[in-house]
Amino acid sequence: MSAPALPALPDLAGHFGPYGGRFVPEALVAALDELDTAYREALADESFTAEFTRMLREYANIPSLLYSAQRLSARVGARVLLKREDLNHTGAHKVRNVLGQALLTKRMGKPRVIAETGAGQHGVASATAAAYLDLECVVYMGELDTQRQALNVARMRMLGATVVPVTAGSRTLKDAMNEAMRDWVANVDRTHYLIGTTAGPHPFPAMVREFVRGIGVEARQQCLELTGALPDAVTACVGGGSNALGIFHAFVPDADVRLYGFEAGGDGVETGRHAASITGGSSGVLHGTRTYVLQDEDGQTIESHSISAGLDYPGVGPEHAWLNDAGRARYAPVTDAEAMDAFQLLCRTEGIIPAIESAHALAGTLKIIPELTAELGREPTIVVNLSGRGDKDVHTAGEYFGILDGEQR
C-alpha cells in the first residue's frame, strides 16, 4: 500500500531544479539537517513505515475510498472519480502529514510540536496527532484568523493544545508561520516544527510529500481496479500544495495521465485579489524556500485573497513550481464564484458537502472537460482529489449563498 519511496527529486540539498533549497537563519540548519537524516532513516525503517500505515488504517480511516460519482458524472459529461479524503479522521488529507510528522517527532525524542495554522485545519490536525501521541502542542494563528475561526480555536483547546494569537504584520497565516519559525529557532532542541504543507525549507517539501503521497498510490491502484485503466487526468486544488502533490506524485511517471492543479483565483487574477502564486506570481524566496511568490517590485510579500482559507497563502510548494516549469503539471486559477458553483453542484448531485478548497479542484475539472473530451475523442475519466469536507465551511458558504437565518449571519 502506501509505503513511501525515497524520491529522485529533490537533490540532496533540497532543490527541485531552481526551486526549493534552504533560506533560513543559520541557527536552524542543524535542526533541518537532523530532521533530514531522521526522516530518511525512518522511511527506510520497516518498523516506522508499518507503524505509520497501521495508524493511518486503524485511526484515520485510510486508505480512503475512490468513489465513482455517477450523478455528477452524468451531469458533467465525464467519468468523475472522487478520492474521498474528506472521510479521513479530522476531515482532510492533512491527517496523513501530521501523523507522519508526529510519529517522527517521537522517534527523534522531542516532547513538543509547534504548528502554524490559517483557517485552523492544520492546527486541529496537529492538536489531534499531539493528543494521540502524547506530545505538547502549541499552535500559532494570526489574531484575525482566531476571530474568524473561533470554533477551530475551541477545538484545538479541547484537544489540549495551546493556541497563540499572532498580532504581528497582517495577523494571518504568513505571520503565524513567521512566529512559529521564531519559536523553533529558540526551542529547537526539544521542539519539532510541524509544517502543514509541502513548503518551507528543505527537507519539509520532500518529507511532507512522502507522508501524503499515499493518496496517489491508493488512487492509482483503485482506479485500475475500478476501471481497468489509468485515468486520463488527475486534478487537485493547490494552496501550499500538499493534497495536490499527494495525489500527483504517484502519477508523475505515467506520461499519459494529465495533472492539473487549480489555484485560488479569488476575485480573478486580473483584479490582483487572488492567491494564485504560479499563475499570478513570480519566482522568489518566502518562508525558507525558493518558489513562486506573490510579491511586489521590491520583493515584499503581497497579501493573498481567497474565499478558501486553506488556499489563502502567497506562496506554493517548490515542487509545484518545478512541475509547472517542467510542463509535467498544468496550473490554472479558479475564482471564488466558480468554486462556489461547483460546491453547490456537488452538494446537490452527490449529497457531499466539500471543503471550499476541494470545490476549487472540482470547478477546475469542469473547465477542462470540453478540451479533454475533444482531445481524446471520448468521455474522459478524471480522478479529483476531494481533499476535505465542508463542515468547517458551512458558515462561509451559508453567508455566500445567503441562506443563513438572521441571527446566524
Add this chain to the structure above:
Amino acid sequence: MATAADRSIGVAFEKARAEGRALLVGCMPAGFPTVDGSIAAMRAMVDAGVDVIEVEIPYSDPVMDGPVIQRASDIALAGGVRTRDALRIIEAVAATGAPVVTMTYWNPIERYGVDAFARDLAAAGGTGLITPDLIPEEAGEWLAASDAYGLDRTFLVAPSSTDRRLAMTVEHCRGFVYATALMGVTGAREKTSDAAPTLVGRVRAVSALPVGVGLGVGTGAQAAEVGRYADGVIVGSALVRCVLDAPDEAAGLAALGTLSAELAEGVRAVRR
C-alpha cells in the same frame, strides 16, 4: 577609486582594536519612521559615538527579527519605503564618514537583482551585507557579485552550528563574522548569553576575522560585558525602541542619543 580593502569594515575594526576596545554597531531600519527620520536617527547615533551603522532594509516577513524590529519594518513599509530609498539612506549616512553595513533578507535583493544590488550598494558607499537568511550553500550569486564589487560578506554563525559548518561559513565571510549569541530572534533581553563567549572562541579557533555579537544587548553594562570578548557589539532592538516609543521625533532622537552614548561608553569601559 577605493579598493576592496579600503572599503572593508575591517579598517574600522582595526581602529577600535588599536584603541583597545570593541566596535559598536547600531542598527536601524531604513525608512523608519520615515526616510528623512531614519537618516536623522542614524546621524544621531553616529554623533553619540556609534562606530558603525547597520542599515536594515525592511522586509515584510523578517523571521530573524523580534517584535520591535518587525513593527519598525512594518511602519517603514507602510510609509512606502523602497529598496532604492534604502540605498539613498545608506549614501546619506555613509557621507557622515561612519562606515555603513547593510542587513536584509534575501528576497528583496534577489528581486532587485543580485549583481545590480551589489553595484548600487558599493556606489552608495556601503561596506557590505549581513544576510540573516542566506547560508553559503545558497549564496553562489552573492559570492560572485560581492567579489565583483569588493563588498564584505557577513554570514551568521550560531551556537547550534557544527564545527564543520562553522568553519565553512567563516571561510565565506569577509569583513567580519556575525555570531548570533542566543538561539532566538532579535530583541533586548535582561541577561546576555552564556553561549556567546564559547561561540566567539570557536570562530577564533578557525579564523582571524573580527567577530561581532548580536541579539540581546540593550544597555551600556551589557555592551561592556560583550565587549570583553567580542570585537564588535551589535545593538538593534533597544535603539529602535527609543524611536518607536517616543511621543515625537525630537524626543526619539534625544532618547536615541542618550542610549547610543551609554552604549559607546560601555564598549570603552573595558580594555581588551
